[in-house]
Amino acid sequence: MSAEIDLLIRPEWIIPIEPAGTTLSGHALAVNDGNILALLPHEEAMQRFRPRRTVELPGQVVLPGLINLHTHAAMSLLRGYADDLPLMRWLSERIWPAEARHAGPDFVRAGTLLACAEMLRGGITTFNDMYFFPDAAAEAARRVGMRAVLGIVVIEFPTGYAADADDYLARGLAARDALSDDPLLSFCLAPHAPYTVADKTFDKIATLAAQLEIPVHVHLHETAHEIEESLKQHGVRPVERMRRLGLLGPQLIAAHGVHLDAGEIDLLAHEGCHVAHCPTSNLKLGSGIAPVSAMQSRGLNFGLGTDGAASNNRLDLFQEMRHAALLAKGASQNAESLDAHASLHAATLGGARALGLDERIGSLLPGKAADLCAVRLDEWLLQPCFDPASHLVYVAGREQVTHTWVNGKLVMSAGVPVQIGISELLDITGLWHTRLTS
Ligand SMILES: CSC[C@H]1O[C@@H](n2cnc3c(O)ncnc32)[C@H](O)[C@@H]1O
Numbered sequence: 001m002s003a004e005i006d007l008l009i010r011p012e013w014i015i016p017i018e019p020a021g022t023t024l025s026g027h028a029l030a031v032n033d034g035n036i037l038a039l040l041p042h043e044e045a046m047q048r049f050r051p052r053r054t055v056e057l058p059g060q061v062v063l064p065g066l067i068n069l070h071t072h073a074a075m076s077l078l079r080g081y082a083d084d085l086p087l088m089r090w091l092s093e094r095i096w097p098a099e100a101r102h103a104g105p106d107f108v109r110a111g112t113l114l115a116c117a118e119m120l121r122g123g124i125t126t127f128n129d130m131y132f133f134p135d136a137a138a139e140a141a142r143r144v145g146m147r148a149v150l151g152i153v154v155i156e157f158p159t160g161y162a163a164d165a166d167d168y169l170a171r172g173l174a175a176r177d178a179l180s181d182d183p184l185l186s187f188c189l190a191p192h193a194p195y196t197v198a199d200k201t202f203d204k205i206a207t208l209a210a211q212l213e214i215p216v217h218v219h220l221h222e223t224a225h226e227i228e229e230s231l232k233q234h235g236v237r238p239v240e241r242m243r244r245l246g247l248l249g250p251q252l253i254a255a256h257g258v259h260l261d262a263g264e265i266d267l268l269a270h271e272g273c274h275v276a277h278c279p280t281s282n283l284k285l286g287s288g289i290a291p292v293s294a295m296q297s298r299g300l301n302f303g304l305g306t307d308g309a310a311s312n313n314r315l316d317l318f319q320e321m322r323h324a325a326l327l328a329k330g331a332s333q334n335a336e337s338l339d340a341h342a343s344l345h346a347a348t349l350g351g352a353r354a355l356g357l358d359e360r361i362g363s364l365l366p367g368k369a370a371d372l373c374a375v376r377l378d379e380w381l382l383q384p385c386f387d388p389a390s391h392l393v394y395v396a397g398r399e400q401v402t403h404t405w406v407n408g409k410l411v412m413s414a415g416v417p418v419q420i421g422i423s424e425l426l427d428i429t430g431l432w433h434t435r436l437t438s
């Protein structure tokens, strides 16, 4: 007797991420009730299941949806607004003044919607966001059916969102309470950075993180300037300050981690912390190149992030996988660093682990959510193809993504998000371009 199921996907190849380094040919993926039911040879799948829908994908590879471990989604409206500046000038001369004028709930809803559309187009199914008005960001994510981890942000200056640290925390916690029944949304604490958050606030955040059992997402060791200032003001480097404040542990996601020495990498690995590696943003802001090869060899888990579109200027994890692999090799002068499977692992399971969501997403083990993307590798520009994993990292781009599913639901097909039309996105960007330039 065969069982009725929602969906059967029959691609040329499947890269399940677990077991590591595997590429399956001639297999099918059975999906039911939003979850992966089985991964099995085509013939067996046809015998065991009666799918209500079958998607045939010759010449294509299916893999877990990509996880954007560090972004500021709403900043997609500031794409190209301020280029070619180092981080602190970029923030203080251009970005913070623009945010002070414009970054209200409408900006966040519109910018996050644009970002979600771009991310789904490129096979990203989950994003870890840090921005003002997470309730408005949640509206956008829900509209398109995307999985999101939203930040309970704290930055110690007043903005249109909140007045002081306690107000930031209260607003973020209220948003978390209001959205607690949505299975695609979760929250983390998101103190902006060591240079914008005081010790007593970090103390409160460490206590809250332990009480609520949620991650802490913070920009950390992004620039050499950040380290110099910390030494001047606190007498220690930021990682040591975080250690003294009780923030190191499996809940910590350090965005960037560019300027980490060997001792700090060992300490972060020993404490079970995670790094969100953002190679393109680090290059564009001239921040440096993160020591990914050492993180790999010393067992420090890392995922990949785009950062915001104002410092990247794309929300494209295919670009990040490629940059991560190439930079790891170049910086360590070791071509064996971060091979294609390791880069794919970072963009999927590495990110899921950092978010504490690896029971649910990040690989195609049966029982996990059916968060998936399909990528075509049969176009002439991509020929010949000897190894689909290699092609995903070194040859293909987001243009080759044809389908994206979140929780078993098709959310992008034929190059467009299912729930939102391109004309609406163009209207939004036109409106905000006018506002930002007048
Ligand atoms: C408190 S909301 C997030 C805050 O972070 C700013 N931001 C964007 N990119 C970066 C980065 O690479 N380093 C530090 N801060 C960044 C963003 O503009 C918001 O103000």
Ligand SMILES: [Zn+2]
Pocket (backbone or CB within 6 Å): 070, 071, 072, 219, 255, 307, 308
């Ligand atoms: Zn950032």
